[in-house]
Amino acid sequence: MIEISNLCKSFNEVEVLKGIDLKVEKGSIFALLGSNGAGKTTMIKILSTLLKPDGGTVKLAGIDVAKKPSEVKKHIALTGQYAAVDEILTGRENLDMIGKLLDIDNRKEKVEMLLMKFKLLEDANRRVSTYSGGMKRKIDIAMSLIGRPSVIFLDEPTTGLDPMSRKSMWKMIKELSETGITIFLTTQYLDEAEYLADKIAIVNGGVIIAEGTNDELKDIIASNIIKLSFGSEEDTYKAQLILKDYHPVMDVNSCELKIETHESMVQVFEVFDVLKNHHIKIKNFEKKKASLEEVFLKVISEDSEREACNAIGD
Numbered sequence: 001m002i003e004i005s006n007l008c009k010s011f012n013e014v015e016v017l018k019g020i021d022l023k024v025e026k027g028s029i030f031a032l033l034g035s036n037g038a039g040k041t042t043m044i045k046i047l048s049t050l051l052k053p054d055g056g057t058v059k060l061a062g063i064d065v066a067k068k069p070s071e072v073k074k075h076i077a078l079t080g081q082y083a084a085v086d087e088i089l090t091g092r093e094n095l096d097m098i099g100k101l102l103d104i105d106n107r108k109e110k111v112e113m114l115l116m117k118f119k120l121l122e123d124a125n126r127r128v129s130t131y132s133g134g135m136k137r138k139i140d141i142a143m144s145l146i147g148r149p150s151v152i153f154l155d156e157p158t159t160g161l162d163p164m165s166r167k168s169m170w171k172m173i174k175e176l177s178e179t180g181i182t183i184f185l186t187t188q189y190l191d192e193a194e195y196l197a198d199k200i201a202i203v204n205g206g207v208i209i210a211e212g213t214n215d216e217l218k219d220i221i222a223s224n225i226i227k228l229s230f231g232s233e234e235d236t237y238k239a240q241l242i243l244k245d246y247h248p249v250m251d252v253n254s255c256e257l258k259i260e261t262h263e264s265m266v267q268v269f270e271v272f273d274v275l276k277n278h279h280i281k282i283k284n285f286e287k288k289k290a291s292l293e294e295v296f297l298k299v300i301s302e303d304s305e306r307e308a309c310n311a312i313g314d
């Protein structure tokens with residue numbers, strides 16, 4: 001549904017996007033992750049025709065976004081971090097206004113159907129200025145659905161929402177995806193990407209540094225993690241010293257060490273052997289896959305280190 005090739009964009013000589021290549025499958029949920037200022041919103045603006053790229057191509061449903069923006073607009077909807085709703089109007093009036101602008105058939109019915117779907121019927125005649133953050137976000141998404149888009153861009157859809165509203169937004173996004181709409185979202189919440197996305201890409205320094213399904217990212221980039229717990233602080237400190245070549249991360253309070261293992265079980269047995277030889281008893285042992293957060297932090301820090309080394313080399 002979306003094909004991005006060698007996408008570049010600079011602002012005042014600062015290169016924000018330095019050659020992005022991505023593909024998003026029809027009907028899937030795609031999450032773009034990145035730190036503050038990584039270029040996520042810039043990318044969404046280009047994909048949704050609001051900003052012209054400096055180079056590269058973007059095709060949406062096979063249509064070139066730069067060459068035929070008005071064609072592309074018929075297929076897409078954009079909702080932002082800051083709800084684009086008119087606060088003075090009621091929820092119903094907001095939906096009706098967009099319906100009029102888009103000259104939608106059966107507008108009234110469509111508006112009522114969306115109010116019902118988003119559980120906003122009871123509050124439909126209240127001014128949006130009196131809505132909670134979660135309700136504003138709902139009306140924003142409902143407005144974007146009036147034109148029956150095939151792709152919806154959600155820029156940080158749950159930023160600023162409380163945990164309950166986040167969960168209900170997640171449910172709504174899943175339901176939208178089940179109707180066949182392709183969803184492209186940006187987020188800073190790793191659990192959000194982990195829960196929602198069929199595919200995830202991490203943008204850093206203007207390029208995509210990792211891409212894949214949740215499991216692929218964890219498999220390809222991250223190693224497995226072993227968690228060892230000990231009977232005392234003393235043993236934990238000793239184990240940390242003995243295992244220093246494995247770069248353990250220590251949590252003294254819970255007497256735990258976390259170690260990354262890069263190869264199957266071989267390193268796990270090595271660690272056991274070393275501890276046994278030093279007569280340190282392991283109280284508990286757990287082997288788990290890295291979380292997406294661990295993957296994210298690792299690839300970002302490795303990429304930044306590489307950049308720093310390159311800069312020194314230059």
Ligand SMILES: Nc1ncnc2c1ncn2[C@@H]1O[C@H](COP(=O)(O)OP(=O)(O)OP(=O)(O)O)[C@@H](O)[C@H]1O
Binds near residue numbers: 012016041
């Ligand atoms: N119109 C503009 N003029 C100049 N610089 C801009 C403009 N828009 C964005 N930038 C810069 O481009 C970089 C990327 O911004 P962008 O908003 O795309 O990042 P982001 O990943 O969405 O960040 P955040 O997570 O903080 O929203 C930032 O350094 C920002 O200051």
